[in-house]
Amino acid sequence: MDIDPSASAAEQYAYRLRLYRERAELTQDDVGRECIISGKMIGHFENGRRIPTLDVSKGLDRLFNLDRYFEELHPHVVREVTLPxxxxxxxxxxxxxxxxxxxxxxxxxxxxxxxxxxxxxxxxxxxxxxxxxxxxxxxxxxxxxxxxxxxxxxxxxxxxxxxxxxxxxxxxxxxxxxxxxxxxxxxxxxxxxxxxxxxxxxxxxxxxxxxxxxxxxxxxxxxxxxxxxxxxxxxxxxxxxxxxxxxxxxxxxxxxxxxxxxxxxx
Structure with a gap:
């Protein structure tokens, strides 16, 4: 799917993940190892086919030295899929x-x-x-x-x-x-x-x-x-x-x- 970061929190999450990864010159496998998941799963996050967990979100913040960006975006992504x-x-x-x-x-x-x-x-x-x-x-x-x-x-x-x-x-x-x-x-x-x-x-x-x-x-x-x-x-x-x-x-x-x-x- 085409990712439009202005369309939803989920797409902003996917867009920013790819952006920060590429800026850091890391592969999906590199990011996956840091978050204790597969590089393939990082790819799914980047194309919007999977919703990351809170633990993964915290791991991304640590990896990219961000001040709880993905952690704070995560509940907005969850609400979009209407999860109680x-x-x-x-x-x-x-x-x-x-x-x-x-x-x-x-x-x-x-x-x-x-x-x-x-x-x-x-x-x-x-x-x-x-x-x-x-x-x-x-x-x-x-x-x-x-x-x-x-x-x-x-x-x-x-x-x-x-x-x-x-x-x-x-x-x-x-x-x-x-x-x-x-x-x-x-x-x-x-x-x-x-x-x-x-x-x-x-x-x-x-x-x-x-x-x-x-x-x-x-x-x-x-x-x-x-x-x-x-x-x-x-x-x-x-x-x-x-x-x-x-x-x-x-x-x-x-x-x-x-x-x-x-x-x-x-």
Whole structure:
């Protein structure tokens, strides 16, 4: 996309990043090493296809010796993609997590969505630039899966979420195939909760674990207006609930067979 720094905070961010990098005579790989991400990701930031995190923004300020320029621009970029502030904060924690436990009753979780599936979901309420920026955030979250030491992820997903033909049959076939590919990774476990099992929570939640420090939770809500859960007792209660739900799910191998069967039925 053509970058116009006067059009939005996101495009100003992209334009300035390229400008400061080229002035410093640094490659995208050089900047990536300083920010502990790939040079390819720096390229995505510069062409507006990904939204940088707050930690990356602080790293850019340090690298270019700027007085919190990118750090202060970051919340304006987040607001443009209409991310609720609670979720924006959650994304920052997600980027640092060593483990994630996800329960999702309605849709394939964002970290495991194919781009066409994500676009179909987001297009229901977004158009034009707003859609593209929202998609950039959604797909950008998946960068943690490409880390040298990616987080360990356990996903519990209700069968109904895998039968809902989001975007049509072709999109859903691609999404199911993508899930099967993700299941081949040693750090990702997906378990299906069959229809009829006594799991009646209407909204999903996520538990984040860290190498150091206490874990936190995030509970979904309508329209994306969820909230962070940091009180140790509440996080502990969510962890117990997760294990109770997991007890109703199929095993990894049975889940793989069930997803493959859904794919073959389409």
């Amino acid at each position: 502030m609670g979720f924006a904060e959650y994304i920052e924690y997600e980027q640092q997590a060593a483990s994630l436990k996800v329960y999702e009753p309605q849709f394939v979780p964002g970290l495991l969505q194919s781009e066409t599936y994500a676009r179909a979901l987001l297009s229901a309420a977004n158009r034009g630039d707003r859609l593209e920026r929202g998609l950039a955030v959604r797909m950008g979250r998946q960068d943690i899966l490409q880390r040298d030491e990616p987080p360990f992820i356990v996903v519990l997903i209700k069968e109904a979420a895998l039968r809902e033909p989001v975007g049509g049959v072709d999109v859903m076939r691609e999404q199911l195939a993508h899930l099967l590919e993700m299941m081949e990774r040693p750090n990702i476990s997906i378990q299906v909760i069959p229809a009829g099992r006594p799991v009646y929570l209407s909204s999903g939640f996520t538990l984040l674990g860290f190498v150091e420090g206490l874990g936190i939770g995030y509970a979904d809500a309508a329209g994306g207006y969820g909230h962070l859960i940091q009180a140790p007792q509440q996080v502990h209660e969510l962890a117990i609930r997760f294990e109770q739900i997991r007890g109703e799910a199929l095993s990894w191998s049975e889940s793989e067979k069930r997803i493959r069967a859904f794919l073959e039925e389409m």
